[in-house]
Amino acid sequence: MAYEITLLTTMAISILFALSLNFISGFCGQISLGHAAFLGTGAYASAMLTKSSIPFLLTLPVAAIIAGFFGFLIGLASLRVRHDFLAITTMGVGFLFVGIVRKQDFLGGELGMAGIPSPDMSRESFMVFCIILAVIFAVFSLYIRRSWMGFVFESIADNEDVTRILGIDASRFKLAAFVIGTAVAGIAGALYAHHFRYIGPDSFGFVQSVSVLAMVIVGGVGSVWGVAFAAAVLSILPLLVQFIDDYKLLFYSALLFAMMRFAPDGVAGIVQRIFGFARRGS
Amino acid sequence: MLYLELFIQGLVQGSIYGLIALGLTLVYGLLRILHVAHAALFTLGGYIGVVVTNTTGSFPLAIVVAMVAVGLVGMAVYKLAYEPLLHRPPYIALIASIALFIASEEIFRIVFGPFGLSYIDPPLQGQIEIFAGFRLKYGEILVMGIAIVMLSALAWLSAKTRTGIAWRATVTDPEMAAAFGINIQNVRYLNFFIASALAAVAGVLVALLNNLVEPTMGSVPSYKALAIIVLGGLGSIRGTLVASLALGIIESFGTIYVGHLLDRDALAFAFLILILMVRPQGLLGGK
Numbered sequence: 001m002a003y004e005i006t007l008l009t010t011m012a013i014s015i016l017f018a019l020s021l022n023f024i025s026g027f028c029g030q031i032s033l034g035h036a037a038f039l040g041t042g043a044y045a046s047a048m049l050t051k052s053s054i055p056f057l058l059t060l061p062v063a064a065i066i067a068g069f070f071g072f073l074i075g076l077a078s079l080r081v082r083h084d085f086l087a088i089t090t091m092g093v094g095f096l097f098v099g100i101v102r103k104q105d106f107l108g109g110e111l112g113m114a115g116i117p118s119p120d121m122s123r124e125s126f127m128v129f130c131i132i133l134a135v136i137f138a139v140f141s142l143y144i145r146r147s148w149m150g151f152v153f154e155s156i157a158d159n160e161d162v163t164r165i166l167g168i169d170a171s172r173f174k175l176a177a178f179v180i181g182t183a184v185a186g187i188a189g190a191l192y193a194h195h196f197r198y199i200g201p202d203s204f205g206f207v208q209s210v211s212v213l214a215m216v217i218v219g220g221v222g223s224v225w226g227v228a229f230a231a232a233v234l235s236i237l238p239l240l241v242q243f244i245d246d247y248k249l250l251f252y253s254a255l256l257f258a259m260m261r262f263a264p265d266g267v268a269g270i271v272q273r274i275f276g277f278a279r280r281g282s
Numbered sequence: 283m284l285y286l287e288l289f290i291q292g293l294v295q296g297s298i299y300g301l302i303a304l305g306l307t308l309v310y311g312l313l314r315i316l317h318v319a320h321a322a323l324f325t326l327g328g329y330i331g332v333v334v335t336n337t338t339g340s341f342p343l344a345i346v347v348a349m350v351a352v353g354l355v356g357m358a359v360y361k362l363a364y365e366p367l368l369h370r371p372p373y374i375a376l377i378a379s380i381a382l383f384i385a386s387e388e389i390f391r392i393v394f395g396p397f398g399l400s401y402i403d404p405p406l407q408g409q410i411e412i413f414a415g416f417r418l419k420y421g422e423i424l425v426m427g428i429a430i431v432m433l434s435a436l437a438w439l440s441a442k443t444r445t446g447i448a449w450r451a452t453v454t455d456p457e458m459a460a461a462f463g464i465n466i467q468n469v470r471y472l473n474f475f476i477a478s479a480l481a482a483v484a485g486v487l488v489a490l491l492n493n494l495v496e497p498t499m500g501s502v503p504s505y506k507a508l509a510i511i512v513l514g515g516l517g518s519i520r521g522t523l524v525a526s527l528a529l530g531i532i533e534s535f536g537t538i539y540v541g542h543l544l545d546r547d548a549l550a551f552a553f554l555i556l557i558l559m560v561r562p563q564g565l566l567g568g569k
Contacts, residue, residue: 206505
């Protein structure tokens with residue numbers, strides 16, 4: 001039973017994390033290659049606080065605020081640079097985060113932080129807590145997508161210049177997407193830190209940023225259910241294919257490549273093709 | 283004296299970056315694809331270089347074989363991976379490229395083993411005293427020399443030959459070029475061949491400088507080369523070269539003076555972000 005609980009908790013955290021990126025990259029069309037930095041910001045912030053014996057639940061809002069603040073800064077950057085330039089800038093932010101954390105002794109440097117206290121609840125309730133947060137954010141995402149804000153996001157993703165011509169303050173909406181997305185990533189980070197109880201700079205590197213973007217794209221950019229499904233499968237896939245141990249990463253990357261090559265619309269696209277639904281908004 | 287040594291080290295590193303990033307910029311200029319897997323071809327070049335040198339004993343032969351073989355592989359990568367994705371949004375090709383890169387690293391590890399290969403009898407190991415107390419390794423001279431030769435050859439090719447002119451025309455306006463009877467497909471193949479061959483040379487040279495090739499030797503250059511071409515203003519060849527040399531020199535001084543705050547890779551990206559915020563179009567970018 002303990003194994004299943006760990007698995008489900010990991011899954012819920014991944015779903016929350018992937019949905020947070022979906023908010024930025026899926027809804028608003030701002031590709032980010034450094035999203036793991038915000039998971040890391042939340043994780044380090046929350047772990048530092050619980051290690052100085054502040055209750056776990058109180059650290060969640062703090063993690064969200066700190067990650068959201070950094071997300072706001074990246075959002076400002078996204079107003080300066082677009083498309084490929086933004087992808088590379090966010091990638092740079094990811095490397096910068098890892099590079100800085102590595103050199104800070106109070107964050108544990110290369111070795112990372114071990115001995116993070118367990119959250120003040122049983123493993124079962126922690127699992128339920130993570131699942132509830134993931135569900136709440138999924139519902140919130142669905143709600144936003146149908147709101148005025150969601151329409152603006154879609155229009156920015158489609159064509160930012162036209163959105164501006166329509167008299168919509170696209171900058172404000174982009175900033176909102178970045179702040180909400182990164183703040184939620186910060187919360188996911190706090191959960192991550194107290195689930196694994198060890199964090200290091202390599203837990204939040206480029207590979208993690210790519211993996212989470214892969215979840216969003218494999219799921220189908222912008223589709224809440226697709227992304228949640230892809231996050232659930234891809235997060236536990238490495239555990240399920242333990243038996244091919246040495247070829248794990250090869251399998252994972254080959255799968256990702258095949259997906260991009262043959263079904264770039266992701267799981268949501270495949271489902272839509274099978275059931276012949278009209279494509280939403282296209 | 284320390285300054286001069288740091289400066290030369292920066293130039294050597296910058297030349298390597300230049301050889302890698304130039305290929306990347308060629309691909310971007312033509313197809314608007316951020317070709318992360320380019321660094322896998324760089325690693326492949328290094329492996330071929332070491333294997334050929336060790337079996338035949340000839341280092342120049344190794345460079346030629348690596349260039350041709352990797353050039354062909356590069357063309358295959360275009361044909362199999364990128365061509366079908368050209369009409370998709372650019373991030374699809376980017377993710378495909380990253381996946382391809384990770385897969386290649388794994389294949390190198392599985393085929394050649396995790397610990398890497400070395401030259402049995404490393405060529406060009408001596409050093410020469412330029413003036414009192416200041417020495418340069420032959421390898422370092424070779425790196426700068428080859429970079430200059432390759433880049434001059436490329437400049438000559440693109441400025442003076444019909445093929446080069448067709449190539450530049452295609453980069454500027456593919457549709458117009460096609461209307462003038464240029465075979466776009468051939469230009470793309472040529473583009474990938476040259477870009478990959480340059481990466482292969484860089485791989486052989488890095489293998490020589492470190493006397494080691496390992497599966498992960500492409501990781502750092504792959505992302506850094508992206509930073510470089512963005513700095514250079516995406517698609518600008520001159521900008522890419524300036525950015526490569528600048529980054530080589532900045533890293534070499536930076537690791538001495540701010541190394542306790544940031545590691546080498548973070549330094550490159552800090553520089554990148556700083557420049558982009560001031561000049562969003564890159565150092566020498568137009569628009």
